[in-house]
Amino acid sequence: MIDLAVIPVAGRGTRLLPLTKSQPKEMLPVAGKPVVQYVVEELIRSGVHRMLFITGAGKTAIENHFDIDNELIDSLRATGKEELLAELAFEREDADYFYLRQRRQLGLGHAVLCAEPFVRGQRFVVALGDSIIGRGSESKIVKRMVDLFEKHGDVKGVIAFEEVPRDEVFQYGIAQPGRDHGEFFELDDIVEKPSIEDAPSCMAVAARYVFSAEIFEYLRNTQPGKGDEIQLTDAIRRMVHDKKRFLGVPLSPVETRYDIGNFESYFTAFTEFALADPTYGPAVRQHLKKLLDR
Numbered sequence: 001m002i003d004l005a006v007i008p009v010a011g012r013g014t015r016l017l018p019l020t021k022s023q024p025k026e027m028l029p030v031a032g033k034p035v036v037q038y039v040v041e042e043l044i045r046s047g048v049h050r051m052l053f054i055t056g057a058g059k060t061a062i063e064n065h066f067d068i069d070n071e072l073i074d075s076l077r078a079t080g081k082e083e084l085l086a087e088l089a090f091e092r093e094d095a096d097y098f099y100l101r102q103r104r105q106l107g108l109g110h111a112v113l114c115a116e117p118f119v120r121g122q123r124f125v126v127a128l129g130d131s132i133i134g135r136g137s138e139s140k141i142v143k144r145m146v147d148l149f150e151k152h153g154d155v156k157g158v159i160a161f162e163e164v165p166r167d168e169v170f171q172y173g174i175a176q177p178g179r180d181h182g183e184f185f186e187l188d189d190i191v192e193k194p195s196i197e198d199a200p201s202c203m204a205v206a207a208r209y210v211f212s213a214e215i216f217e218y219l220r221n222t223q224p225g226k227g228d229e230i231q232l233t234d235a236i237r238r239m240v241h242d243k244k245r246f247l248g249v250p251l252s253p254v255e256t257r258y259d260i261g262n263f264e265s266y267f268t269a270f271t272e273f274a275l276a277d278p279t280y281g282p283a284v285r286q287h288l289k290k291l292l293d294r
């Protein structure tokens, strides 16, 4: 059983300044909830109940968000606002939360490596805290990935992929897919943020991974790569070159990835989620329509 997710949230979010100057990008609102709450809810839906956040400077709002806030609960009761208690129901989800600090900003690979003493040889999920997969309750991508991992005893990792336009490949880890099995493919190679000319395909790493603990051995020996950071993709690449078996799972059509890492995708995500809100969506839609028809 795979019950642990490592959620890296240490990145400074510089592409979203000034929004992220004093608040974590993972706490930015997407319609009615902060980004990271969607990530945690998705993991719980997929059967993962232990969340290990890899945090860094300025990220305490994430810890506060998942605490049980009895003071707030009491004050809502005392002031006759019981109906708002429903908005805090997520605090009672069946999940445990752990926080570990990445003391130096050395990249995503290093953030995951920080989890090693906690993971202690288990298999685990990595879910990037700034990406939502699917809207509403549709996405169970992590469940599909975990099932595949458990079905294929020789597999060292399973990675989610989405097809991106060719002119965007330089922003992602890109797969060289091997044999296609329909629901998944063999990963023959992977490269972090290649140029358009060097990209082996348009299949981009989509913020969700499942690993065996062997990834740590490789991460420990991974030198800084793109952006002078220790890249998770580089460790995976060396494992694949050593004939360790990795599988790629394409996102299904309902499993759109909403990336909160830059303004364009953040604005898009906010708009889509606001439009889908059961209470406020219809009014927002009307208003937008009016604006667009002007």
Ligand code: G1P
Pocket (backbone or CB within 6 Å): 108, 128, 131, 171, 172, 173, 174, 192, 193, 204, 205, 206, 207, 208, 231, 232, 233, 261
């Ligand atoms: C990271 C990974 C990259 C992946 C992307 C989206 O990049 O390094 O391989 O494709 O997340 O999941 P970042 O967006 O942090 O630069």
